[in-house]
Amino acid sequence: MGYWGELRAWVLRDPAKLIRYLVLFVCSIIVIVQLYECFSKLTDPPISTHSYYNVNQTIEMPAITLCREPPYRAEVLSNLSRGNCPHPRFATCWQNYPYDELPLDEFFERSTYEFNETFFSYGLDGKENVEIDSSLHFNMGRCFTVRPLKSMNRVSKPVGYSLMMEHDMVASTSDVDYLAGVGWHIFIHDKRENFTEINMKGSGRVEYVFASINEELEIKLQTQFFSNVETRMESCSRQEGYSDLKCGEICIWQDLADEVNCSGPWMPDIDHEPCNNNESMRDLVLSYKLVYDSVDDYECDCLQPCESRIYTTYIQSRKEFLQPEPRTLLYIYYTTKLISMIEERPSYDTTQFIADVGGSLGFLLGLSVLGIIGILEHLTLFFCGDCIRRLQLKNEKHNSTESPEDTESHTTDETVDITNVYTVEGADLDKY
Numbered sequence: 503m504g505y506w507g508e509l510r511a512w513v514l515r516d517p518a519k520l521i522r523y524l525v526l527f528v529c530s531i532i533v534i535v536q537l538y539e540c541f542s543k544l545t546d547p548p549i550s551t552h553s554y555y556n557v558n559q560t561i562e563m564p565a566i567t568l569c570r571e572p573p574y575r576a577e578v579l580s581n582l583s584r585g586n587c588p589h590p591r592f593a594t595c596w597q598n599y600p601y602d603e604l605p606l607d608e609f610f611e612r613s614t615y616e617f618n619e620t621f622f623s624y625g626l627d628g629k630e631n632v633e634i635d636s637s638l639h640f641n642m643g644r645c646f647t648v649r650p651l652k653s654m655n656r657v658s659k660p661v662g663y664s665l666m667m668e669h670d671m672v673a674s675t676s677d678v679d680y681l682a683g684v685g686w687h688i689f690i691h692d693k694r695e696n697f698t699e700i701n702m703k704g705s706g707r708v709e710y711v712f713a714s715i716n717e718e719l720e721i722k723l724q725t726q727f728f729s730n731v732e733t734r735m736e737s738c739s740r741q742e743g744y745s746d747l748k749c750g751e752i753c754i755w756q757d758l759a760d761e762v763n764c765s766g767p768w769m770p771d772i773d774h775e776p777c778n779n780n781e782s783m784r785d786l787v788l789s790y791k792l793v794y795d796s797v798d799d800y801e802c803d804c805l806q807p808c809e810s811r812i813y814t815t816y817i818q819s820r821k822e823f824l825q826p827e828p829r830t831l832l833y834i835y836y837t838t839k840l841i842s843m844i845e846e847r848p849s850y851d852t853t854q855f856i857a858d859v860g861g862s863l864g865f866l867l868g869l870s871v872l873g874i875i876g877i878l879e880h881l882t883l884f885f886c887g888d889c890i891r892r893l894q895l896k897n898e899k900h901n902s903t904e905s906p907e908d909t910e911s912h913t914t915d916e917t918v919d920i921t922n923v924y925t926v927e928g929a930d931l932d933k934y
Contacts, residue, residue, distance in 0.1 A: 532862075533862050536858070536862045537859065537862065540855055540858045540859055540862075541855075543850045543855070544850065544852070544855045545734075546733065546734050546735075547848040547849060547850035547851070548848075548849050548850055549731055549733065549846050549847070549848060549849065550846070550847055550848075550849040551844060551845070551846055551847075552844070552845050552846075552847055553842070553843070553844050553845075554843050555840055555841065555842055555843065556727075556840075556841050556843050557839050557840055557841075558839050558841060559655070559839075560653035560654060560655055560839075561653060561654050561657060561725070561836055561839050561841070562650070562653050562654075562693070562725075562811070563626060563650040563653070563654060563662075563663070563693070563836075564650075564690050564691060564692060564693060564723065564811070564813045564834075565647055565648065565649045565650070565690075565691055565692065565693040565695070565697075566647070566648045566663060566665070566688065566689070566690060566834060567645050567646070567647045567648075567688075567689040567690075567691065567697040568620070568645060568646050568647075568648070568665070568667060568686050568687070568688060568689075569639070569642040569643065569645040569686065569687040569689070569699075570615055570620065570642075570643060570644075570645075570669070570686060570687075571683065571684060571685055571686065571687060571712075572588075572589075572671075572684070573589075573614065573639075573641070573642050573643025573644070574588075574589060574590070574613045574614060574643050575613050575614075575615075576588045576589075578612055578613045579595065579613045582604060582609050582612065582613065583595045583596070583598065583599045583609070584598040584599065584600065585597055585598045585599075590610075590640065590787070591640070591641065591787060591791060593784055593787075596780050596783045596784055596787070597780060599780065599783070601778045601779060601780075605776070606766060606767050606776045606777065607767040607776070609767075610638060610767045610768070611767075613643075614638065614643045614644035615643070615644055615670075616644075617634065617636065617646065619668070619670070620646055620667055620668070621634070621646070621665070621666070621667060621668075622666040622667065622668045622829060623664070623665075623666045624648065624663075624664070624665050624666070625663075625664050625665075626648075626650055626654075626661075626662070626663050626664075627654065627660075627661040627662075630651075631650060631651050631652055632648050632649065632650060632651060633648075633649050633651060634646055634647065634648050634649075635647055635649075637696070637697065638767060638768045638770075639698075639699045639768055640699070640766065640768045640787075640790060640794075641699055641794060642687065642699050645687075645697060645699075647696075647697055648663070648665065649693045650693060654836070657835065657836035657837060657838060657839055658835060658836075658837070659720070659833055659835045661835070662833060662834055662835025662836065663832065663833065663834035663835065664831075664832075664833055665831075665832040665834075666829055666830070666831050666832070667686055667829065667830045667832070668827060668828065668829045668830075669684065669685070669686075669715045669828040669829070669830070670828070671684045671715065671828060683712070683714055684714065684715050684828075685712060685713050685714035685715050685717070685830060686712070686713045686830055686832075687710070687712060688710065688711040688712065688713055688832065689708050689709070689710055690708070690709040690710075690711070690721075690723075690813045690815060690834070691707060691708040691709070691813070692707065692810060692811045692813075694743065694744075694745065694807075695707070695708075695745050695746075695747050695748075696745045696747055696748040696751075697747070698747045698748065698750070698751040699794070700750065700751055700754060700793065700794060700800075707747075707810055707811075707812050709812075709813050709814065709815050711815055711817070713830050713832060714830070715828040715829070715830055716822060716823050716824075716825060716828060716829065716830070717820065717821070717822065717823050717830050717831075718819070718820075718821050718822070718823040718830075718831040718832075718833075719817070719819070719820050719830070719831070719832050719833070720817070720818040720819040720820075720833045720835075721815045721816070721817060721818065721832070721833065721834045721835075722815070722816040722817075722818050722835065722836070722837055723813055723814070723815060723816075723834060723835065723836050724813070724814040724815075724816065724836075724842075725811055725812070725813055725814075725836075725841045725842070726811065726812045726813075726814065726841075726842045726844060727809070727810075727811055727841055727842070727843050727844065728809065728810045728811070728812065728844050728845075729808065729809050729843075729844070729845040729846060730806065730807075730808050730809070730810075730846050731808075731846040731847065731848060732808060736806075737805055738805055738806050738807060738808035739805040739806070739807055739808060740807075740808045740809070744805075744807060746804045746805060746806055746807055749802065749804035749805075750800065750802045750804050752771050752772070753800070753802035753803070753804060754793055754800055754802070755769040755771070755772045756772055758786060758789050758790055758793065759772045759774040759786075760774075761785075761789060762777070762782055762785045762786045762789060763782070764776060764777035764778070764782045764783075764786060765777070765786075766783075766786055766790075
């Protein structure tokens with residue numbers, strides 16, 4: 503008859519059974535696929551974003567980085583370099599530079615401005631609540647970063663930042679010589695971040711304002727707090743003191759220094775000797791300029807911070823600052839403790855996993871808890887039946903060897919008891 507003939511006869515004998523098997527097979531495949539998706543979501547859960555507002559008891563002030571424009575003393579640059587040198591990015595600065603007589607770090611040190619030449623006054627509800635450090639950059643010269651030492655309990659203009667900077671240029675006609683005019687570049691960023699002038703690494707979470715000389719500027723702040731979740735595909739860092747901006751800047755410096763085999767004074771964390779001739783210095787400046795002006799992101803293996811703050815500025819007032827000296831007055835403050843919170847959270851957990859698995863098994867296969875218990879019992883008997891039978895036979899043999907002794911002892915006791923009973927009852931009977 504053959505295999506196919508027997509199969510057709512079986513189908514024609516009970517076609518309903520074939521339908522049940524087909525439906526069971528299809529549902530089993532669907533359940534396997536859904537279970538795979540459930541386990542995948544459990545190991546790598548999807549991320550959802552939640553946004554809400556929070557009113558804090560205290561509020562954290564940002565760090566303020568101030569960079570002078572123009573950043574260098576042009577006359578000092580020209581004298582030290584022995585050529586026409588308005589800025590170190592020009593090739594004329596390095597044609598006649600005395601590399602053997604004047605170290606590069608001294609050249610940049612003497613041509614930039616010190617702390618006492620920058621700040622006339624400063625404070626955050628008092629001078630004792632801030633710390634100021636400096637950093638050297640190639641394009642922006644020496645910049646100063648003002649960081650808060652405490653969180654503020656109150657929010658208003660009198661308890662915010664009050665900074666007065668003084669400049670050495672007084673002629674407004676000099677504005678035509680500079681792209682942004684004469685004044686100050688103001689960068690507002692998280693106090694945990696280190697300022698960097700590299701555009702592609704610093705433009706994401708840094709707010710920027712420019713203030714001219716003889717100008718009074720009031721800036722109101724608003725904060726957004728971002729909390730990211732680390733996943734298998736995207737990692738982030740919760741290390742205290744970690745700065746991805748600094749990491750990116752060091753990465754760029756290292757690549758540039760490896761390319762030209764020397765470094766500059768604005769690259770302090772690079773283990774390369776300073777450039778000591780015109781060719782290497784011009785190659786370094788040109789390579790740095792290409793990276794600085796590029797709009798493409800630089801490939802660096804730097805983790806993003808898991809928590810970050812972005813500060814939004816609102817110019818409340820911009821007016822002339824009536825002073826005989828070329829000074830700039832800057833107020834930066836909050837008017838509310840309301841913070842916008844944006845958090846990422848895993849949107850799948852063990853409870854949802856159990857619900858999905860139970861729903862798939864119950865709806866597609868018609869399984870309940872009692873049904874699963876029955877299946878487990880049958881599987882246990884199927885796989886462990888031989889072992890269970892051997893244990894039962896062993897117990898039966900053990901019981902059969904012990905049963906004769908037990909029967910004999912019980913019979914003897916019962917005979918003695920019955921005899922005693924009949925003896926006692928015979929003694930008490932009356933005679934007729």
